[in-house]
Amino acid sequence: MATKKPYAAETSVPVTKSRDDIEKLLVENGSEDIAFGNIRGFIVVAFSAHERQVRFTVPMPDVESPEITRTPSGAIRTSKAELTRVYDQAVRQRWRALFITIKSKFVSIDSHVASWEQEFGHAIVLPDGRTVMEATLPAIERAYATGTVPPLLGITS
Template sequence: MGSHAAGTKVPVTRSKMEIDTLLGAHGALRRIVGEEPGLAVVVFEVKGRRVCFRMPLPARESFLKDPRRPWKTRKNDEVTRAWEQACREKWRCLLLTIKAKFVSVESQVETFEEAFLAHIVTPTGQTVGQLALPAVAEAYRTGAMPPLLPPGPAGASR
């Protein structure tokens, strides 16, 4: 995994705790940091908005073969080590992603809504990203793109 978290030794439990602490420090009184099989889930409420990150976690079975020697099956302890390392890296990346978004908001690079837009939960229970991304993909597929810039004020010359 070519990331800032590659090779991390930080346990998953510590990354989860750091995410929870980070969210609390930014005013999230309601928050969940957890997982279900194959999926990391972070849900929190800040500024009257519910935000949900759902991050796929690697399947243990995907580490049965050694990528350097695909004809060789790894031993059980090697599979466990490789899988646990991949999980540590994914959780660390999620922490860094959320932290970077808060830094962006604090630095006034963007608003909270802009930084977390794709992950804001709508009244339907879907995130903005789940609703918008298919429409964006369709726009690119059909070539029916909206203008790059919105129209200026009424009566403005172009």
């Protein structure tokens, strides 16, 4: 089976344009206190909206990962120029994917498919600095590992 390419895998959109597009989108949708950062291998987009703080943290590609160091056929990339080109492409892809992710959330809200809380709830920052997802994921993983998850749609036989 062929490996599926990630969204925007071949984008030529510069990181600065994707970042600007994200900022414009957030401002157009009433967000304030917008911040961007690169922290220990992650890009971070944080903002305030609906009296909440929201944070998206996206892992950047690891320069030593097979995604960067190997060709699709598995051959090792040895050219520094090729490694740089592939890494830069992966970084552009992550930024463009983050833009479309945030944009799709606003489309969903504007189209009355979901509420603001449903779209951004997982990324709301709690008083201890963790996002809702970071705080709840361990309990979700435990529930699935132990089989204590209720039946899908609450239907029992």
